[in-house]
Amino acid sequence: MRPSRGVPLLAALLTSLAVLGPAAPAGAREAPPGAVGHCARLDRIDVPGAERQEPACLADLTTAGLAGTPYTDLADQAGLSARGTISPSGVPGVQIDGYFPDDSRLNATHGWAHDAQFVIRLPDRWNGGLVVTGAPGTRRQYATDTIISDQVLAQGFAYAATDKGNTGPDFFTDGRAPGDAVAEWNRRVTELTRAAKKAVRQRYGTAPRRTYMTGISNGGYLTRWQLENRPELYDGGVDWEGVLWTAHGPNMLTSLPVTVARQFGTATDEDLLRAGFAPGSRFLWPYHERAYWGLTQKVFRAEFDPSYDPKCPGATAGSTVEQILAPCASDASYDYAARPAPVRRAVARVALTGRIGKPLITLHGDLDTLLPIATDSDVYARMVDGRGRGALHRFYTVQDGTHTDGLYDSFPDRLRPVLPCYRSAFTALTHWVEEGDVPPADRVIARPASGDVVNSCALKG
Incomplete structure (x- = not known):
């Protein structure tokens, strides 16, 4: 599987x-x-x-x-x-x-x-x-x-x-x-x-005695939101490459349109780099162009801004895989900042603030090509600090990690799985909460030169 x-x-x-x-x-x-x-x-x-x-x-x-x-x-x-x-x-x-x-x-x-x-x-x-x-x-x-x-x-x-x-x-x-x-x-x-x-x-x-919230991608977003808005229910959380929603950006509706524009020939590779995509992630772009970018942009734009193009995706994203993955041509010119105020109000309903109320560990791969770290967790870490909650937060960048670990099997010489680092981070969180053992400071977790990269990851080192 x-x-x-x-x-x-x-x-x-x-x-x-x-x-x-x-x-x-x-x-x-x-x-x-x-x-x-x-x-x-x-x-x-x-x-x-x-x-x-x-x-x-x-x-x-x-x-x-x-x-x-x-x-x-x-x-x-x-x-x-x-x-x-x-x-x-x-x-x-x-x-x-x-x-x-x-x-x-x-x-x-x-x-x-x-x-x-x-x-x-x-x-x-x-x-x-x-x-x-x-x-x-x-x-x-x-x-x-x-x-x-x-x-x-x-x-x-x-x-x-x-x-x-x-x-x-x-x-x-x-x-x-x-x-x-x-x-x-x-x-x-x-x-x-x-x-x-x-x-x-x-x-x-x-x-x-202890309740922890955790998740990957949209599950990571949920972790952030719960610790910001329902901290009384939890003792801490681990956020694995959570989606960032902010009313005025950045969010996926500000980072993904350029990828659709590239697919339709109206944006260049340099435009993606300026938008925050990591230079080292270029080898992953063809896959994400086929499988992620267009689909993600169109369904979330339909969620928050359905009036922009009511016909695409309309009542459904498609009835076949090809239709579902196909981007909307109109999204190539989507400009979130220029959209009417109700769009930003819709995003504001679910937006994050950084005001976490319980300990949180964030992990993000520096080659994430769906949620670039520069427009996501880097920003969220600054939001947490800006709210005066930095003491409750640890942020670990996983070198050569990308959004889904399954891609490691196709590029074992260029990627490393994030899962073993996530498992280490979860253990670190429980020790932090239950024993007062404070985790290492924010850092880049370097890819090891040898060893079982699929099943081991040291937060310290």
Whole structure:
């Protein structure tokens, strides 16, 4: 399930277009008579606010144990990790799949055709903590099973993930006003966090002592937003290349139009460099031109500025992969700064401020070619400092890291995966919060000259 060049996003999109996802979970199994650990208290779990929930007692909650079952979806994880990634396994416990009330039907997982789907995993051997995340990109609730869930479950954390309330390339069709779909993402994470804390109490008899928010890409944005706006719910977070939204820029609507213009021959490579794309990332541009840039620009422009070109993408981003990936020609001349004030007000509804209320570690690859570090995390770090919250923030630049680790398999001599650095950062966060062990200062994590670059990363060195 580790695709070669050009496949990761296509696989995720094809999954989004599928009529049905994995079959519905079979439902709850009774815990063995007299069980103290394995699946004990299963009958007491009732996720608050859920419209539907299907608990199950499972022998292994990790991807290794769930592959090929209805309890995960390998296709939705495509491209997020490098081939050769070592993940733990053998974590028995309870999994609850379900959804909260919602009126959109973009998520076909389990054949439910219902958004606001979630997964909660409660290991038998619990360390007292809870980790919450939201899906990256426009993926669904199982997308981060390999890169986040497996590791934290093996460490004893309970885990909860949401599809964010809308999924797939047509996510922007959810809602009545510009910005509604993205605003729902934040609300759904808050909703799941509160519900998961109560489910944890039901399972273990006590509330989590520590709760961490984390995520990659759009999940990284969600992490930033939650720590800024709902800090009372969390003890800290790790932001892996989070999307930056600011009302007056920078944001994706200021950085991506030049990439579309290049595709239509009205911008040059030098224009991309001036826009903040790293010179060393040129070898990644052809792939991103085919798979990311045009699609990302058109769907987020449709989300925040649908009046700019109502016919593209219109009511759908497309019915075939080719149509979905095709950019809108009109986006080649899109000028965010020149758009009417309501557009900036729509973005302002979900904008970040840098005013974090709990410890946050940010990681960003210096060869990220979807969210250039110069127009994203570099800016966000300055925003945090500007709000006087620098003592709560650590920012690590991962040398030769890019937006999705699956590209490492195509360019092993030019890239390094970010996942091992993320795992090190998460451990550093827990030590910071729970033991007062302050992480290293902001720094560039250099690519090592030797060793297992896919599975190891030292924050110090």
